Amino acid sequence: MPTLEEKLASALNAREKRQIRRRLSDPKSDEDLVDFHTNDYLSLSTSPDLRARFLNKLHSAPSVLGSGGSRLLVNGEAHHALEARLAKFFNAPTALLFNSGFDANVGFFSCIPQPGDAVVYDEYIHASVHDGFRSSRVKNGIFAFEHNSLNALGELLLLLLKEHPSLCSGEQSLFLAVESLYSMDGTLAPLTQMVEMIETLFPKGNGYVVVDEAHATGVYGPQGKGLVALLGLERRVLARLHTFGKALAGSGAVVLTNTLMRDYMLNYARSLIYTTSLGYANVISVDCSFDLLEDGTAKKVCQFFCCTNSMLTSRQLATRLLDLSTHFLDTLRTQLAIYSIPTHILSLPPHITTPPPDSPTLSPSLSHLPTPIIPILTSQPRPLSAYLRVKGMNARPITWPTVPKGKDRVRVCLHAGNTSEEVEGLALAMVQWAREQVRGNEKSESTTVQSKL
Numbered sequence: 138m139p140t141l142e143e144k145l146a147s148a149l150n151a152r153e154k155r156q157i158r159r160r161l162s163d164p165k166s167d168e169d170l171v172d173f174h175t176n177d178y179l180s181l182s183t184s185p186d187l188r189a190r191f192l193n194k195l196h197s198a199p200s201v202l203g204s205g206g207s208r209l210l211v212n213g214e215a216h217h218a219l220e221a222r223l224a225k226f227f228n229a230p231t232a233l234l235f236n237s238g239f240d241a242n243v244g245f246f247s248c249i250p251q252p253g254d255a256v257v258y259d260e261y262i263h264a265s266v267h268d269g270f271r272s273s274r275v276k277n278g279i280f281a282f283e284h285n286s287l288n289a290l291g292e293l294l295l296l297l298l299k300e301h302p303s304l305c306s307g308e309q310s311l312f313l314a315v316e317s318l319y320s321m322d323g324t325l326a327p328l329t330q331m332v333e334m335i336e337t338l339f340p341k342g343n344g345y346v347v348v349d350e351a352h353a354t355g356v357y358g359p360q361g362k363g364l365v366a367l368l369g370l371e372r373r374v375l376a377r378l379h380t381f382g383k384a385l386a387g388s389g390a391v392v393l394t395n396t397l398m399r400d401y402m403l404n405y406a407r408s409l410i411y412t413t414s415l416g417y418a419n420v421i422s423v424d425c426s427f428d429l430l431e432d433g434t435a436k437k438v439c440q441f442f443c444c445t446n447s448m449l450t451s452r453q454l455a456t457r458l459l460d461l462s463t464h465f466l467d468t469l470r471t472q473l474a475i476y477s478i479p480t481h482i483l484s485l486p487p488h489i490t491t492p493p494p495d496s497p498t499l500s501p502s503l504s505h506l507p508t509p510i511i512p513i514l515t516s517q518p519r520p521l522s523a524y525l526r527v528k529g530m531n532a533r534p535i536t537w538p539t540v541p542k543g544k545d546r547v548r549v550c551l552h553a554g555n556t557s558e559e560v561e562g563l564a565l566a567m568v569q570w571a572r573e574q575v576r577g578n579e580k581s582e583s584t585t586v587q588s589k590l
């Protein structure tokens with residue numbers, strides 16, 4: 138019988154052999170590389186303005202260290218004030234802070250759906266949602282549908298309604314869990330059509346949409362309020378999750394929902410009850426990020442930003458970010474076509490292979506929205522990422538089990554602080570690498586032919 142140590146080491150070795158062992162990278166080795174991998178979409182983590190606002194507020198704040206305990210024990214004034222601000226900003230009935238987006242998803246999905254309810258989720262939903270409903274009291278009612286497919290969702294919902302009369306009668310509820318911007322694919326959910334479908338199929342009001350806006354926060358919508366706000370769906374979804382750790386350069390998260398859901402989570406969400414709440418410094422930093430979103434300016438985003446000394450609003454940063462995305466894609470598409478790069482070596486996924494004319498799954502307004510997340514499909518994500526690293530760029534390989542088998546990629550995350558030259562350089566380097574692969578393959582094929590002659 139193997140010991141615990143042997144079992145653990147053998148699992149890690151198996152991962153090593155399959156080249157899927159996770160490791161922390163050496164912090165020093167990432168220095169000086171152009172950032173094409175973090176979720177710091179608006180480059181606020183390097184904003185001198187945000188830093189100055191934060192340090193100023195820290196100076197005058199009554200409490201800055203720790204928070205002293207669980208939200209239920211020490212109900213901090215700063216936490217209260219931030220929740221009130223966020224509920225107003227996002228046009229939501231109430232707001233509840235969590236220590237992270239992960240905790241928020243786990244908290245919501247582990248406690249809100251009741252026994253006998255059904256949870257339907259996009260197959261690409263974040264791991265935290267899985268962890269939430271796995272620990273919920275919904276046992277046989279959890280179903281995935283094909284990513285962003287309205288047809289697949291519709292068929293699944295009709296089947297569930299047929300098989301479960303209690304869903305038709307309104308005695309049981311159905312929860313639809315989606316993200317607005319998917320982190321691995323950079324795809325946008327057809328939220329309006331999904332909400333309409335739920336409203337049509339569940340006229341008794343027992344169908345609920347829950348939207349994770351982790352990657353859309355700060356990027357889309359008026360003042361960066363997200364896709365739900367952009368589409369005017371605030372009152373038609375049950376809950377929205379906004380995280381602070383990505384475009385807002387902070388950490389923690391907020392769930393926007395109604396009073397009943399908030400009260401229920403305060404009583405039953407274990408990831409909220411049994412943990413020390415966000416420290417005051419953390420709450421202050423988030424408050425400062427929302428100052429920027431609301432009306433502030435982000436001065437001198439980064440020293441390498443093309444227009445140093447200029448004052449850019451957070452909206453202008455988001456626009457710049459999405460313009461960079463269009464520029465990167467235009468450059469890459471042109472280069473891939475010029476050199477006829479085979480798709481197994483390097484390609485863009487179908488939703489961005491060409492600028493989309495009319496996508497059946499997305500409303501026209503959304504199908505043309507650029508996104509800061511661009512997956513570059515390749516069967517060799519690690520060698521491509523290593524090649525880019527040598528050229529001074531940090532774009533990470535993503536492989537199974539994080540993405541489905543056969544969908545390995547290098548994921549590019551763009552930032553408002555990237556320059557046009559940098560994104561062009563990235564596209565050119567990727568295609569250069571692909572051309573070297575093509576040449577290498579041709580050489581080895583001709584050697585094989587010659588050796589057979």
Ligand SMILES: Cc1ncc(COP(=O)(O)O)c(C=O)c1O
Nearest residue numbers: 237238239263320349351380382
């Ligand atoms: C879609 C999505 N939801 C939730 C989370 C978790 O958020 P946090 O990083 O605040 O824990 C992430 C983080 O990667 C995410 O991508």
